[in-house]
Amino acid sequence: MKKRLSPYFVISVVLAAVIIILIITAKTDDICDTVKTIATSVNIKPSEDRKYVGFDLNKQNLTFGTLSPGSMARRTVSSEYTKDATVYVWAEGDFPSWIIISPKKFKTAPDLPQEVVFTVLAPITAKEGEYEGKVVFCYQDTETVS
Numbered sequence: 001m002k003k004r005l006s007p008y009f010v011i012s013v014v015l016a017a018v019i020i021i022l023i024i025t026a027k028t029d030d031i032c033d034t035v036k037t038i039a040t041s042v043n044i045k046p047s048e049d050r051k052y053v054g055f056d057l058n059k060q061n062l063t064f065g066t067l068s069p070g071s072m073a074r075r076t077v078s079s080e081y082t083k084d085a086t087v088y089v090w091a092e093g094d095f096p097s098w099i100i101i102s103p104k105k106f107k108t109a110p111d112l113p114q115e116v117v118f119t120v121l122a123p124i125t126a127k128e129g130e131y132e133g134k135v136v137f138c139y140q141d142t143e144t145v146s
């Protein structure tokens with residue numbers, strides 16, 4: 001006789017794995033030597049006639065323009081820092097779960113800019129409106145041994 005796994009057991013294991021991953025990748029802003037933030041926003045506008053694709057030339061903020069539900073927009077930011085550091089990047093605000101960040105963690109050095117790509121995927125269920133937040137760059141200085 002074959003023993004079957006309980007669906008409750010499987011769900012418990014999956015939830016435990018998700019919690020462990022969230023703890024491991026938790027924000028590290030309390031140990032940042034320097035924190036830089038960039039305001040970010042996206043406007044969602046449903047339309048049956050046409051599909052909106054994000055377009056915005058704002059260079060001061062990370063704006064994704066106007067999107068239709070179910071569409072995406074991509075922006076790139078160049079990160080520069082004056083010291084050797086490990087950098088952590090995350091999003092906060094109204095729509096952080098819509099933002100894919102690549103890379104989320106990287107090492108940087110003086111005069112070595114790092115491109116970070118931000119992709120917003122507006123859910124098909126997104127409601128019309130303006131969504132705002134910020135992107136955080138946490139710089140942890142790397143200690144050098146002399």
